[in-house]
Amino acid sequence: MKFLKNITKLSGCQAAILTNQSAFGYQGKYHFQTYSEIFDLKTIFLPEHGLFAELQDQVSGDELSYLFGSMKIVNLYGKEESSLVPPRETLKGIDVVIIDIKDVGSRYYTFLTTAYYILEELSKLKKETGKAPVFLVIDSPNPIGQKVEGTPLQEVYQSFVGVKTVLHRHGLTPGGLLSYYNETFQLNVDVVVVPIGTIHPKTLSTFEWVPPSPNIPTQNTCFVYPGMCLLEGTNLSEGRGTTKPFETFGSPYLVGKEKIELDKRLSSHQKGNFLLRNLRFLPTFHKHKGIICEGYQLMVLKPKQFHSLYFVLYFLRQLGDLYPSQFEYLKGVYEFRSDRPAIELLTGDSYLLEYLHGKHTDSDIELYLEENETRWSKAIKAYRY
Known part of the structure; x- marks a missing residue:
């Protein structure tokens, strides 16, 4: 992993x-605006959700249009899976590909998968031609720190919402994770990491949280997301269409004596690390739009101790037990994959999937998670700084 403290050394490069929009703050501008004063900025690659997080999840950005001088806008989240990879012609004549975008610390979050696909394309270009642009990562802190959760994604479940070998909550910065990809998968691209504080010293301390996507409105959302994202693979609302997505969740069928029993079971799980506030909510869009849902607000009391993934795995296991005829895992296309249901792509581990379907004990899962988290923490030690 190479470091660079002064990007003006690359001044004038194409x-x-x-x-x-998450890359914002220095001099009150978006970073791509300030970089255009240093580089000959030719192209802006758009991730999922668009440049200003205008679009909801799984909505194509093909219709988006921006005008920034002579800069070309290339959408990397279109209607087809092929759109996720940058066209080869967009890399011709380019000296540097800059990655300046915030991550939220979970492998499902697609921005760094898009960066990984760019990295793979640069690797192919280098093998074919002997050279490729420098891959310059403007690094920023992981908003949920170095704590890790989960198990390595097994290759059979790899998709746009999960790169193989990575844990659900990876504990790395963008620079660390992308350097891990480059070295672990032997991509041999010239990756250079620039800590954001060395070039934009006031950015992190002066400005408030800028939502990187529509349903990550606050930094608190990031703490629950490593587990709560699994709800995307179920018929429960994950809170889209509310002001607290992923913190608010539920369904119209969470009622009756089963709900009382569910409350009882959840209250004894990771006791003291979180609080569930019972509530009703009305999603304005997405799942159960316009229908009153019974559910919860998940309030994390001890972020360093609370294990979001284990909480959600346990929660889904209880729903399968208490609501067998109403609770469902969704089928159909999810992030361009139709061969596997979303819950498999998100969980990414056959042992954890077996737990969701009634196999293995809670203590088995706790031990399995702990062993994999310890192993991952040792494997990524060289990519933390």
């Missing part, structure tokens, strides 16, 4: 950038 560049492309993967970015969105």
